[in-house]
Amino acid sequence: xxxxxxxxxFFSTVQLLAQQEYVTEKNVHYYADSINKKDAYIxxxxxxxxxxxxxxxxxxxxxxxxxxxxxxxxKEIPRALMDKGYAVIGVGYRLSPKVKAPAYIEDAAAAVAxxxxxxxxxxxSADLIFVSGHSAGGYLGMxxxxxxxxxxxxxxxxxxxxxxxxxxGQAITHFTVRDEQGIKNTQPTIDEYAPLYxxxxxxxxxxxxxxxREMELLGRYEENAYLNRMMKLAGNKRTTLYxxxxxxxxxxxxxxxxxxxxxxxAVSKEIASKK
Numbered sequence: 001x002x003x004x005x006x007x008x009x010f011f012s013t014v015q016l017l018a019q020q021e022y023v024t025e026k027n028v029h030y031y032a033d034s035i036n037k038k039d040a041y042i043x044x045x046x047x048x049x050x051x052x053x054x055x056x057x058x059x060x061x062x063x064x065x066x067x068x069x070x071x072x073x074x075k076e077i078p079r080a081l082m083d084k085g086y087a088v089i090g091v092g093y094r095l096s097p098k099v100k101a102p103a104y105i106e107d108a109a110a111a112v113a114x115x116x117x118x119x120x121x122x123x124x125s126a127d128l129i130f131v132s133g134h135s136a137g138g139y140l141g142m143x144x145x146x147x148x149x150x151x152x153x154x155x156x157x158x159x160x161x162x163x164x165x166x167x168x169g170q171a172i173t174h175f176t177v178r179d180e181q182g183i184k185n186t187q188p189t190i191d192e193y194a195p196l197y198x199x200x201x202x203x204x205x206x207x208x209x210x211x212x213r214e215m216e217l218l219g220r221y222e223e224n225a226y227l228n229r230m231m232k233l234a235g236n237k238r239t240t241l242y243x244x245x246x247x248x249x250x251x252x253x254x255x256x257x258x259x260x261x262x263x264x265x266a267v268s269k270e271i272a273s274k275k
Contacts, residue, residue, distance in 0.1 A: 020085065024077070025050045030091075030114035045094050046107055048114075051077045052087035052122050060128035060162070060268050061087040061119050062260070063112055065137030067167075070096050070104055070176040073136070080257035086264065087124050089115060093140070101177045101193050102150075108140040109150035116156055127271055130264050131164045134253050135217075136176070138169025139195070145206070146198035163205040163267045165260045167253050168216065171196050171208075171223035185218065196227050201235030207263045208241045211252030220249065 027047040029036055036043040053059055062081060066073040075092035082088065093107035116126050131141040141164050144150045148158040173194040175185040183189060190196050208228055213221035221243055231239040242259060244252045 020056065020083070021054045022051060022083065023054045030111045041094060041098060045092050046110070047075070047092050048111060049075055049077055049090040050087065050122065051082065051089070052124065053085060055123070056085070057123050058125040058128070059086055059123060060130060060264055061089060061115055061124045062130045062132055062264060063089045063091055063115055063141075065091050065093070065108060065131075065133030065140045067133065067135030067137050068095075070136045070139075070174060078253075078257065080254065081261070084261060087119065087122065096176050096180060100180045101174075105140060105143050105150060105193075106153075109144045109153065112144060112161070113151060113154035113156055116160065117154075126160075128162050128268050129160070130162050130260075130267070132166065132260055133169070134167040135169065135249065136174065138166025139171075139174050142166050142169050142171070142195035142206070143193070143198075146195050146200065146203055147192070159202060159204055161204045162271060163207065163263055165207045165209065165263055167256045167260075168210050168220050168249055169195070169208070169224070170220065171227040175218070188219070196223075196230060199227070199230045199234045199236070203231070203236055203238070205238040205263070205267055206231070206236075206240070207259065208239065209252070209256045209259055210241075210243055211247040211249055212245050213243060215246075215248040216252075217249040 026049045028050055029047055031042055031046050066076050075090040077088045077090040091111045093104045115129050120126055131145060133141050145158050145161050145164045151158045173189045173191050177193045178189060208224040210216055210221040210224050224241055228239055228241040244255050247255060
């Protein structure tokens, strides 16, 4: 009887998710009109697609920052995150060499600030804002979470982010930032543009996910392992590291999505229990 109930509950949940209607709004600007009118590149690039469950209340929102080395790529809503009961915001941002650091980091902060300020109007909860992304996108998410000055510009405490889940994000200074500084990508540096530079005890939960250390891009696993260690030494108890064995830099995203969804569900439940 117990097993029958569990099976019934599982299929009932699947059916309810399947019946949920989702709406997508495309090319929503996250900067103010006054800024968009002054800068054509911001106006064309700094837009996002918002995918959300229609009629649902207090849902969690995942902001997804695409990869591409901060020199390429475009906003996307990953299929693996759709139809899960959450809003997903695919964010576009300015790219190098048209702009240089910290322009694209500032874009990431502006997009997250927009979500905090507006997601309630779509039915979502501002207490359940999750930040994620692959590669360069993971780097941007970590930067605006760990370096609080970017969101402070909008009077938002970065600690309000429910959790950050970077997929193979760069923990040292990003190689594109180093390229802008005339530094080759095999010369590691840690400066103000490195998540590692901003380790702190009070940061939100952070789930670091990388591919296989022998198959990853440059030293991506080792960077994340170092960040994980330094966060713990700084006194942070909410940082976790996963290495996905057998997956390279590009291939690690697909098996990482279930880990992201699991983290969103767990943290959302934890936050709800404290209300």
